[in-house]
Amino acid sequence: MNAMNEALDARMEKRRAQNLFRSLRRVDSPTGPVISLEGCRLRNFSSNDYLGLACHPALKEAAARAAAKWGAGSGASRLISGSLGLFHDLEDQLAAFKKTEAALVFTSGYAAALGTIASLMTSADIIIMDKRVHACLVDASRLSGATLRVFAHNDMNELEARLKWARDPARTGSSRQQVLVITESVFSMDGDRCPLTEIVTLKNKFGAWLMVDEAHATGILGSDGRGLADALGLSDQVDIHFGTLGKALGSSGGFVCGSRVLVDYLVNHARSLIFSTAPVPAAAAAALAGLEILLREEGSRRRNQLFQRVQELLAFHPICKQEEASAIIPWMVGDEARAMAVAGFMRESGFFLPAIRYPTVARGAARLRITLCASHSKEDVEALITVLRSPSLPQETSQTLST
Numbered sequence: 001m002n003a004m005n006e007a008l009d010a011r012m013e014k015r016r017a018q019n020l021f022r023s024l025r026r027v028d029s030p031t032g033p034v035i036s037l038e039g040c041r042l043r044n045f046s047s048n049d050y051l052g053l054a055c056h057p058a059l060k061e062a063a064a065r066a067a068a069k070w071g072a073g074s075g076a077s078r079l080i081s082g083s084l085g086l087f088h089d090l091e092d093q094l095a096a097f098k099k100t101e102a103a104l105v106f107t108s109g110y111a112a113a114l115g116t117i118a119s120l121m122t123s124a125d126i127i128i129m130d131k132r133v134h135a136c137l138v139d140a141s142r143l144s145g146a147t148l149r150v151f152a153h154n155d156m157n158e159l160e161a162r163l164k165w166a167r168d169p170a171r172t173g174s175s176r177q178q179v180l181v182i183t184e185s186v187f188s189m190d191g192d193r194c195p196l197t198e199i200v201t202l203k204n205k206f207g208a209w210l211m212v213d214e215a216h217a218t219g220i221l222g223s224d225g226r227g228l229a230d231a232l233g234l235s236d237q238v239d240i241h242f243g244t245l246g247k248a249l250g251s252s253g254g255f256v257c258g259s260r261v262l263v264d265y266l267v268n269h270a271r272s273l274i275f276s277t278a279p280v281p282a283a284a285a286a287a288l289a290g291l292e293i294l295l296r297e298e299g300s301r302r303r304n305q306l307f308q309r310v311q312e313l314l315a316f317h318p319i320c321k322q323e324e325a326s327a328i329i330p331w332m333v334g335d336e337a338r339a340m341a342v343a344g345f346m347r348e349s350g351f352f353l354p355a356i357r358y359p360t361v362a363r364g365a366a367r368l369r370i371t372l373c374a375s376h377s378k379e380d381v382e383a384l385i386t387v388l389r390s391p392s393l394p395q396e397t398s399q400t401l402s403t
């Protein structure tokens with residue numbers, strides 16, 4: 001082995017020893033309730049395609065038509081070679097959906113986070129975020145150079161303490177730093193919600209900006225799936241509505257919704273937009289078709305189907321109240337090695353559930369992340385419950401039922 005490969009291999013040996021090694025598992029089927037993974041057909045409880053739109057005929061057809069009409073690629077950044085009308089149509093629809101003045105689409109949610117946070121905040125500013133927010137929000141905040149403060153998950157006393165600190169005149173003197181609060185509405189690895197009403201009260205009290213990542217609430221919560229801010233009547237209190245087109249919307253890409261000024265600012269400053277080739281036309285067309293379905297009766301039918309499955313699983317694994325549920329239901333395991341053993345057992349039993357480990361979650365907080373989709377049948381959930389009940393499930397997991 002050459003020097004680089006040796007060094008990399010040595011680093012990975014540590015990961016292996018800690019049961020933290022990851023590898024890509026080959027799938028040869030479309031995403032859906034059953035997938036073909038490394039030659040095995042498995043019931044799939046790992047996808048964020050919550051409404052089953054990724055393989056919906058309307059989205060596939062929209063993507064195929066867009067590719068036929070506008071091409072497979074976009075050719076350049078939207079600021080270089082002109083901005084395809086399809087993106088403007090999608091942004092108009094997203095803004096209307098989120099009840100904001102404007103919207104801006106990026107190639108991914110990750111790119112949207114980097115471009116948005118790193119252009120809005122500078123090293124003179126302060127970002128205060130929930131401890132459990134998604135890695136892209138953390139990376140973006142670091143990239144911005146802002147001072148970063150974290151509050152314990154959903155801990156409003158700690159958020160208030162951080163805001164007080166940020167606004168303390170003894171510390172800041174006459175300079176007024178900009179403060180941005182970042183949270184998720186539905187947390188990606190826990191499936192629980194943030195206390196958005198309290199967060200809005202605090203951000204107003206201290207004159208901070210608020211960014212809410214609705215990646216796991218868009219399409220799921222609120223009227224027609226507009227998200228948690230809409231469900232609570234707080235849409236106009238959120239400065240930056242953040243989301244992805246890659247989950248319930250069944251396509252690919254990320255977006256920000258907010259004021260016209262915000263979007264104009266991002267067009268001028270967000271480097272992941274300016275210096276990156278535009279998303280492919282097919283992705284925008286599929287997202288438009290996905291949005292259209294959300295607004296139709298079919299959208300609420302699919303949401304009801306999803307929550308029916310959620311209810312069935314919660315009846316067995318009551319981690320939260322029905323009215324606080326999302327499509328994400330974690331099965332807490334704790335130890336990383338045991339999480340791998342449980343995931344292995346599940347796979348042998350015909351189920352694909354990813355073991356979520358450090359660094360995605362804290363050390364010792366490993367879990368199986370169960371995600372439910374509208375395309376799951378009642379029988380899928382019953383089969384899952386049967387295996388989770390099995391006495392051969394690697395030890396000490398069934399006791400986590402009582403959370």
Ligand SMILES: *Cc1c(COP(=O)(O)O)cnc(C)c1O
Pocket residue numbers: 108109110111134136184188213215216244245246253254
């Ligand atoms: C998936 C996800 C993102 C990133 O979105 P992509 O479009 O997949 O890049 C951002 N935030 C949260 C909470 C997510 O779960």
